[in-house]
Amino acid sequence: MVQQLSVFLQNRSGKIATLTEAFYENGVDIRALSIADTTDFGILRILVSNLEKAKQALDRLNYIYSVNEVFVVAVPDVPGGLAGVLRLMSAHRIDIEYMYSLVDRGKNDAYMVFRVSDPDAMQQLLQENDLMTVSGVSLGLA
Amino acid sequence: MQKIYQPEIESASREELVALQNERLRIQVQRVYENVPYYREKMDALGVRPEDIKSIEDLHKLPFSYKKDLRDTYPYGLFAVPLKDVVRLHASSGTTGKQIVVGYTRKDMELWNDCFARALIAAGATDEDIVHISYGYGLFTGGLGADGGAMRIGATAVPVSTGNTRRQLTVMQDFGSTVLCCTPSYALHIAEVMEESGLSKDDLKLKAGIFGAEPWTNEMRLQIEQKLGIKAYDIYGLTEVLGPGVAFDCSEQDGMHINEDHFIVEVIDPDTGKVLPEGAQGELVFTCITKEAFPILRYRTRDIGTITRGKCACGRTLVKMTKPRGRTDDMLIIRGVNVFPSQIETVLIEKGYSANYQIVVDRENNFDSIEVQVEISREVFSDTVRGLAVRAKELSAAMKELLGINAKVTLLEPNSIPRSEGKAVRVIDKRNLFE
Numbered sequence: 123m124v125q126q127l128s129v130f131l132q133n134r135s136g137k138i139a140t141l142t143e144a145f146y147e148n149g150v151d152i153r154a155l156s157i158a159d160t161t162d163f164g165i166l167r168i169l170v171s172n173l174e175k176a177k178q179a180l181d182r183l184n185y186i187y188s189v190n191e192v193f194v195v196a197v198p199d200v201p202g203g204l205a206g207v208l209r210l211m212s213a214h215r216i217d218i219e220y221m222y223s224l225v226d227r228g229k230n231d232a233y234m235v236f237r238v239s240d241p242d243a244m245q246q247l248l249q250e251n252d253l254m255t256v257s258g259v260s261l262g263l264a
Numbered sequence: 265m266q267k268i269y270q271p272e273i274e275s276a277s278r279e280e281l282v283a284l285q286n287e288r289l290r291i292q293v294q295r296v297y298e299n300v301p302y303y304r305e306k307m308d309a310l311g312v313r314p315e316d317i318k319s320i321e322d323l324h325k326l327p328f329s330y331k332k333d334l335r336d337t338y339p340y341g342l343f344a345v346p347l348k349d350v351v352r353l354h355a356s357s358g359t360t361g362k363q364i365v366v367g368y369t370r371k372d373m374e375l376w377n378d379c380f381a382r383a384l385i386a387a388g389a390t391d392e393d394i395v396h397i398s399y400g401y402g403l404f405t406g407g408l409g410a411d412g413g414a415m416r417i418g419a420t421a422v423p424v425s426t427g428n429t430r431r432q433l434t435v436m437q438d439f440g441s442t443v444l445c446c447t448p449s450y451a452l453h454i455a456e457v458m459e460e461s462g463l464s465k466d467d468l469k470l471k472a473g474i475f476g477a478e479p480w481t482n483e484m485r486l487q488i489e490q491k492l493g494i495k496a497y498d499i500y501g502l503t504e505v506l507g508p509g510v511a512f513d514c515s516e517q518d519g520m521h522i523n524e525d526h527f528i529v530e531v532i533d534p535d536t537g538k539v540l541p542e543g544a545q546g547e548l549v550f551t552c553i554t555k556e557a558f559p560i561l562r563y564r565t566r567d568i569g570t571i572t573r574g575k576c577a578c579g580r581t582l583v584k585m586t587k588p589r590g591r592t593d594d595m596l597i598i599r600g601v602n603v604f605p606s607q608i609e610t611v612l613i614e615k616g617y618s619a620n621y622q623i624v625v626d627r628e629n630n631f632d633s634i635e636v637q638v639e640i641s642r643e644v645f646s647d648t649v650r651g652l653a654v655r656a657k658e659l660s661a662a663m664k665e666l667l668g669i670n671a672k673v674t675l676l677e678p679n680s681i682p683r684s685e686g687k688a689v690r691v692i693d694k695r696n697l698f699e
Binding site: 130131132137158159160162163167184185186219 | 677
């Protein structure tokens with residue numbers, strides 16, 4: 123499992139720019155990013171190169187955030203690759219809270235980030251089906 | 265000249281009215297001093313004896329009464345008669361923890377009914393009218409106040425109370441309602457639902473409406489009149505003083521006649537407490553000179569207005585007050601429900617939110633809307649949209665349950681509410697009722 127940062131953002135112009143600027147100043151690299159948005163607010167979900175430094179930057183700017191455990195799953199980068207994983211999850215009644223993709227250059231696999239309803243069941247499913255999960259270290263996350 | 269319910273009072277000469285007020289005030293002050301220890305202590309503290317109040321010229325010597333006095337003496341501390349003589353209790357609308365209670369003797373009920381009856385007659389109602397009462401029936405004074413007035417003039421009261429607007433329209437159609445009593449914003453809502461239902465004002469028999477319990481403008485009056493095809497009359501009152509019927513609109517619709525045989529009005533500077541000359545704008549202060557059970561003296565209404573004594577074309581001589589221009593304190597009136605920012609704050613904090621919030625009141629489609637913007641806390645944050653939506657909904661539900669208001673909740677980032685050096689700006693009222 124990988125630790126993800128979820129940050130509350132108001133849906134206003136310049137909000138993400140301010141945050142990325144702060145990460146830059148703290149030497150934090152964003153390895154994956156996704157945004158869920160509504161008319162009023164958004165939730166920025168990110169995997170960062172250095173969680174502690176990222177948290178410091180967020181604390182200094184008084185952001186409200188949480189650290190959540192997510193699965194990063196290596197999915198064969200061929201047609202049907204993702205479908206196969208999702209089919210398994212569905213069959214085991216594991217619901218997806220949210221998911222997004224992560225790009226890692228020079229690899230044959232695509233990476234999907236999952237936050238699921240039942241992490242234990244997911245863990246078991248991944249093991250039983252020989253699906254490769256990716257650790258934070260291998261993604262360059264600290 | 266229109267019909268007047270009690271012309272001997274409503275059209276009395278100033279001399280007659282003043283003589284009546286002088287006599288009633290003297291008796292009332294004596295009675296209150298003897299029967300309400302709380303007032304006696306307040307008067308003693310100022311060194312005022314009942315004998316010092318010989319006429320309305322001496323009124324300014326009496327201490328003011330405030331909402332706080334009602335809370336401090338809750339429930340019965342300001343009553344001037346034993347409970348066995350009280351035939352009715354009412355309480356202030358929709359608020360939690362800030363409730364106040366007032367009582368009425370049989371005679372008080374009669375004078376209240378008279379006061380509302382004057383308003384009905386001034387609105388052109390007769391014993392042949394069907395008075396559709398969509399004010400809430402209950403502890404709130406609106407429903408039963410209107411009810412008593414309708415009964416007094418021999419009209420047919422339809423006690424529909426609030427809610428279920430489509431059914432209200434069916435009742436209006438089937439029963440042939442001719443006079444509508446409700447809050448002005450609800451009157452407009454009824455008009456909207458009428459249009460949505462494919463009905464026109466010609467499908468209804470309404471000819472007049474008596475609207476009160478919340479601030480409203482002349483523009484809104486014209487809208488109501490046009491949409492419902494009626495004449496819209498304002499009525500003023502507060503639970504502490506009487507309920508609806510302290511003052512009422514006449515055919516001229518340019519100021520409400522105060523029922524001066526029961527209530528003496530003063531306009532004061534809210535900061536200094538000094539009585540202002542006639543025509544000046546200030547805080548309205550009322551003294552009950554006839555009520556037995558709850559005879560409040562010099563009650564600070566927090567309503568800002570002016571009074572004028574010019575001769576009215578309707579034939580009445582009772583002094584007129586303008587529509588109140590707003591409150592001197594921060595109490596909000598949302599669709600007739602009193603809400604204090606502090607109460608909203610209490611709910612927010614209980615639910616794990618920060619005390620950094622702002623209340624935005626607006627009027628959308630002639631309906632008061634309230635939005636509570638609150639900075640999110642770590643405690644309530646969720647990394648899923650659904651999670652946050654559920655939090656906001658829970659907060660809305662809590663405010664509905666505890667305060668009786670339907671508020672939209674908007675979650676904000678920390679530090680997004682402007683901070684103030686002095687008192688926080690808690691309320692942004694965009695209704696601009698009087699601009």
